[in-house]
Amino acid sequence: MSIQVSLKAFRYQAGSKPRFERYQVTVPDDANVIDVIEAVWSQHDRTLMFRHACHHASCGTCAVRLNGYEKLPCIVSVKEALAGREEMVIEPLRNFPLVGDLVVEVVSFFQKQAASGMVITREAEPSLDGQPYQRSEVFAEDGTLDDRPYNRFENCIECGICISACPTMSATDKFFGPAGLAAIHRAIQKTDDHRQKSWLLALADGEQGVWRCHSAFECTEACPQNVNPAEAIMALRRELIANKVKKLMRG
Amino acid sequence: METQMDNAAARVPAASWAWIWQAITGLGLVVLLALHMVAQHFVAEGGIRDYADVVAYLRNPLIVVLELLFLITVTAHALLGVRTVLFDLGLSDSAEKRVTQALWGVGVLTVGYGFWLTWVITR
Amino acid sequence: MRTDSKPRRVWQWGDVRQRKVGTWAYALNRITGLGLVLYLYIHLGVLSMLVGGPAAWDPFIKVVRSPLFYTLDVILIAGWLIHGLNGLRVTLTGIGLALGAQKALFVGLMVVAAIGLIIMAFMVFRS
Numbered sequence: 001m002s003i004q005v006s007l008k009a010f011r012y013q014a015g016s017k018p019r020f021e022r023y024q025v026t027v028p029d030d031a032n033v034i035d036v037i038e039a040v041w042s043q044h045d046r047t048l049m050f051r052h053a054c055h056h057a058s059c060g061t062c063a064v065r066l067n068g069y070e071k072l073p074c075i076v077s078v079k080e081a082l083a084g085r086e087e088m089v090i091e092p093l094r095n096f097p098l099v100g101d102l103v104v105e106v107v108s109f110f111q112k113q114a115a116s117g118m119v120i121t122r123e124a125e126p127s128l129d130g131q132p133y134q135r136s137e138v139f140a141e142d143g144t145l146d147d148r149p150y151n152r153f154e155n156c157i158e159c160g161i162c163i164s165a166c167p168t169m170s171a172t173d174k175f176f177g178p179a180g181l182a183a184i185h186r187a188i189q190k191t192d193d194h195r196q197k198s199w200l201l202a203l204a205d206g207e208q209g210v211w212r213c214h215s216a217f218e219c220t221e222a223c224p225q226n227v228n229p230a231e232a233i234m235a236l237r238r239e240l241i242a243n244k245v246k247k248l249m250r251g
Numbered sequence: 252m253e254t255q256m257d258n259a260a261a262r263v264p265a266a267s268w269a270w271i272w273q274a275i276t277g278l279g280l281v282v283l284l285a286l287h288m289v290a291q292h293f294v295a296e297g298g299i300r301d302y303a304d305v306v307a308y309l310r311n312p313l314i315v316v317l318e319l320l321f322l323i324t325v326t327a328h329a330l331l332g333v334r335t336v337l338f339d340l341g342l343s344d345s346a347e348k349r350v351t352q353a354l355w356g357v358g359v360l361t362v363g364y365g366f367w368l369t370w371v372i373t374r
Numbered sequence: 375m376r377t378d379s380k381p382r383r384v385w386q387w388g389d390v391r392q393r394k395v396g397t398w399a400y401a402l403n404r405i406t407g408l409g410l411v412l413y414l415y416i417h418l419g420v421l422s423m424l425v426g427g428p429a430a431w432d433p434f435i436k437v438v439r440s441p442l443f444y445t446l447d448v449i450l451i452a453g454w455l456i457h458g459l460n461g462l463r464v465t466l467t468g469i470g471l472a473l474g475a476q477k478a479l480f481v482g483l484m485v486v487a488a489i490g491l492i493i494m495a496f497m498v499f500r501s
Contacts, residue, residue, distance in 0.1 A: 206266060330411075
């Protein structure tokens with residue numbers, strides 16, 4: 001069974017004014033939004049710029065705003081996107097410089113991720129030695145890693161959705177951002193090195209760190225992978241305040 | 252062994268002070284504003300004071316302390332809030348420093364004005 | 375490469391379309407906060423009339439006992455009820471307490487604010 005879809009897409013090329021263009025495509029009725037974008041590209045306009053890779057929410061590449069809200073179009077069904085609407089609207093993420101159409105520039109985002117030394121990996125995958133993990137093996141109470149030979153995975157797929165959703169990120173690129181701060185929190189949990197922990201905490205405590213968050217909680221709300229950046233930011237704040245109180249007591 | 256990072260942190264006030272004081276003054280205001288409202292509008296006859304009532308009200312030193320404490324707390328909270336809104340504009344590091352200094356100035360002037368006004372009325 | 379214009383980015387926090395409860399709370403707190411700062415300085419300015427003694431102050435008090443000013447007072451009360459109660463939520467959740475309940479907390483506190491507002495509006499107009 002197929003379905004006819006109307007898509008209103010944000011179009012922009014360097015040197016010209018941004019605009020919206022409308023397209024009509026036919027896709028299978030169980031298709032996801034990424035299929036619509038690809039159908040537009042293959043049938044109507046091969047100049048349409050967009051990112052796509054894994055098609056199953058592992059890579060974070062395709063993140064856009066769908067009907068005004070941040071989504072991974074690879075896992076949103078066409079039916080859901082068109083619920084109560086004549087057409088679906090697709091725009092690039094907010095708070096990133098625009099490269100063209102739906103593609104945004106993510107260099108400074110990745111620089112902030114790299115600052116905490118985060119490697120992209122995910123919780124639920126099997127180990128490098130082929131043996132599946134018991135949860136108790138993967139996580140100690142304090143979140144530190146067990147020493148089996150494995151490629152450990154984190155929830156964050158670095159899609160940038162939290163950055164787009166965050167109101168603090170809108171006018172200032174300097175803010176570390178929810179993804180960056182959540183990464184710092186995870187990096188602190190992953191290391192036993194006290195100097196490294198201190199250094200990471202100081203990074204979170206900096207002028208562009210946890211104190212710039214205004215508690216909109218949009219990051220946690222929009223995150224497609226349960227990273228819960230808001231919780232990470234507040235956990236960092238608690239640790240920082242506890243340290244300051246301790247320092248005050250010691251005098 | 253002190254690193255450059257430790258030295259830097261020692262020289263500059265931590266970014267956390269603004270948030271922490273915003274929270275402390277905010278909590279303080281929940282109490283102080285309630286007291287101010289009660290003292291101004293429930294205790295006073297008809298809910299508002301004419302000049303003679305104001306002078307009589309301020310004769311009580313406890314009241315003066317309360318109202319000045321309220322002024323200091325609300326001014327601090329207000330200007331810390333303004334600072335946050337301005338910083339969200341994405342200012343340069345030096346502009347942020349200047350904004351902080353300017354707001355300190357406004358705060359001192361505001362509280363100073365309050366002290367002066369109280370003195371003028373009660374002398 | 376293009377970024378959104380600076381004016382757009384400066385006011386973007388107020389664009390609550392398609393955003394969730396957390397953004398509504400944040401925008402409301404910012405708007406009421408800025409309104410209250412304005413009120414603070416108007417109020418402090420008005421108090422300078424006390425320097426002129428009863429001849430300056432008492433006529434002003436008569437003006438203030440009017441439906442227009444009572445209405446302005448009710449708007450002011452709404453402002454600090456919303457800002458104060460939501461501020462409690464921001465402080466709590468801001469150190470990670472009751473994070474999971476942040477949405478319910480906002481709704482609940484705004485209900486309290488509404489009830490408080492009705493009661494106080496009644497008291498203002500009755501006085």
